[in-house]
Amino acid sequence: MNKRLLDKDVQQFILQHRQESPAKIALGKSPFSDVSSGELAMQIDGWQRSVNKLPTWGYSENIYYPPKLNLEQCSSEHTALIKQTLIRKGSKAIDLxxxxxxxxxxxxxHAETVIHCELNQDLSAIVAHNANILGVHNLECIAGDGIQILQSLADDSLDYIYIDPSRRVQHSKVFLLEDCEPNIIALQDLFFSKSEYVITKVSPLLDITQALRSLDQVSHVYVISLDNDCKELLFFQKRGFVGEPIISAIRLFKDQLQELSFTAEQERATLPHYKEPAGYLYEPDVSVVKAGAFKSVAKAFNLAKLHPHSHLYTSEQLHEEFPGKAFGITEVLPFGDLKRKRTFAKANITTRNFPLKVEDIRKKYKIQDGGNVYLFFTTDPQEKLIVVACERI
Structure with a gap:
């Protein structure tokens, strides 16, 4: 950490050039003898990456930015805010x-104190500096191995353990919890000896059912999406919990939040209604799909499904609160009649439970991408292939 970067003259240079290409700054000559052009470029690149993802950091003065990999791997403020609501006020927590x-x-x-553990000494110092700038004075930054730091603490000295195990081991991506570093499956006993609650962030690609077989005492699972992009999968464990966890699909979009909660048993027990598309068509948000709420979302919003495997929904009355995209249906065609009865020069195409891929459809029917028309190629309740033409609401 080069503290010279925080001096007024250097900060002024960064402010004046922060809209420029970091690569251009890196290739140029630094006006400061004790600050390299690469260091200046890193700060400018850091601001550019943070301004939307981390606006509190991006619009605060004298923030010190780390290398881009650390910014790529960190949570956004939107998803961090969700985690904040999971802990009670005045508690003690550690981020391993x-x-x-x-x-x-x-x-x-929310907490009384939080211990921040980070192996990289420079990054630990950067976090301590930024926390002070942001007025977060109850954050204790310790440069060291989080597991070793946890082992040194007294039993039951914490309320919450938060951990985001690395999914890249020896330069290769891993997808099983037991393959991540640290191996949280092997550390369950240690965690519960120190804390009542454990919050684990894992890859959105991880299979929820498989993870629940590996993790004990999970009381809640959170699937968090931001603008229809699945960002995080959180497993919330409570010491001594017995029972089926609640699964919550949380959709963040346009500074709004929608939440749909259910259990796996409720999803299995739900008997959906099936009907042909009429009036309005609904495409669920990625958080709903990842959570597996295929029948629960239909029940929650009084919708009919088009087919058990299509995961598209319909209703004659508009449900504006649906967690996903809503479309007004303009036409429903048998797929076999598409070329003979109707031509679409330009349209947005989606396939659900359909034998052809989007690119194959575009090529075969000469449909360009874009425009205001949305075409859903899918299967109806009678197992017939259909095309649903819509307009986005």
């Missing part, structure tokens, strides 16, 4: 894999 400290800083706003 602290990184750039976004989650730690948000947890600290």
């Amino acid at each position: 894999t602290g990184g750039f400290g976004v989650d730690s800083c948000y947890l600290a706003q």
